[in-house]
Structure formats: structure tokens, C-alpha cells
Amino acid sequence: MGQHQGQVAGTALVVRAADAEEVPLPRSGAFRLLADGGAAGVNRLRLGAGSAGAPQHFHTRSTELFYVLGGVADFLLGTEPVRVTEGGLVLVPPGLTHAFGPAPGEGAELLVVLTPGVERFGYFRTLGRIQHGLAGFEELLPHQDRYDVHFPGA
Numbered sequence: 001m002g003q004h005q006g007q008v009a010g011t012a013l014v015v016r017a018a019d020a021e022e023v024p025l026p027r028s029g030a031f032r033l034l035a036d037g038g039a040a041g042v043n044r045l046r047l048g049a050g051s052a053g054a055p056q057h058f059h060t061r062s063t064e065l066f067y068v069l070g071g072v073a074d075f076l077l078g079t080e081p082v083r084v085t086e087g088g089l090v091l092v093p094p095g096l097t098h099a100f101g102p103a104p105g106e107g108a109e110l111l112v113v114l115t116p117g118v119e120r121f122g123y124f125r126t127l128g129r130i131q132h133g134l135a136g137f138e139e140l141l142p143h144q145d146r147y148d149v150h151f152p153g154a
Helices: 121-131 141-147
Strands: 021-025 029-035 041-047 054-057 063-077 080-085 089-092 098-102 108-115
Touching: 021 121, 029 121, 041 063, 080 089, 098 108, 121 141
Parallel strands: none
Antiparallel strands: 021 029, 029 041, 041 108, 054 098, 063 080, 063 089, 063 098, 063 108
């Protein structure tokens, strides 16, 4: 899909709320896909209480930024557990293994920015299918380089 439908190189990207694709997740969660590739990949992630979140992974080419819009999120940064509340920010450099999800009994809403951007909308769509039991996790494994999401030991 590229950066986003309608974006022309050298111009600003504007994504109106009505134009953002939403990928539903269990427990009232969802990915709102905002920008794909280019200078930054951006999504808004809502995780309901009891959601699994993201397993340990790392990126080789991109830095990942998480801004907590609401709720409480738990991160594992390398081996260090960190809890971040609304208004907090986490910046993960390339190569650092990390995982995240809502704190127990809490929900979390995150603005997630990957820079430079990697085309990952397909990855999020696949995650949605996996979360709903329509695909297996192994479907992502052959695409780790393409999406710059690498799972240790996989």
C-alpha cells in the first residue's frame, strides 16, 4: 500500500479519522492504521484489559516510539520491566528486544511510531487474524525481514 493511499512524494500526509483502517482485536482492542512506510509507520493501538499484547521481538532497522494515550502499559525492555501510565513515552532503539501489553486489570491505548517507516499494515492485518484464531502465529515467521519484526528463537 505504501505510505498511505493518496500521499504524493514530497507532500504532507493527512489521514482523516474516517479514512483510517481499523483492524479489530479481541477484548475491544483495535489497530488504527495511520501511516505505512516512508519517514514513519504510525498506528494507534487500543488493548482491552486482559489482552495479550505483543510478545518479545526486536527491529533491526527502525526505532519504535510508544506514547501512552490512556490506561497503563507494561513493557519489557531487554530484561527490565517498566510500567508506563498515561502521558508517558517509551523509545526503543533498533536491536533491543521488547514486549508490551496492558498492565494486569487495565486497558491501554498507545500511539506507536516506527521510524524510518517499514510497510507493516499487512503485518497488523495478519496479527488481527491471529488474535481472532483465523491464522497461526507461524504465518508471520517467513516475513520477519519484510516487516522488520524479528522474534528471538524463531
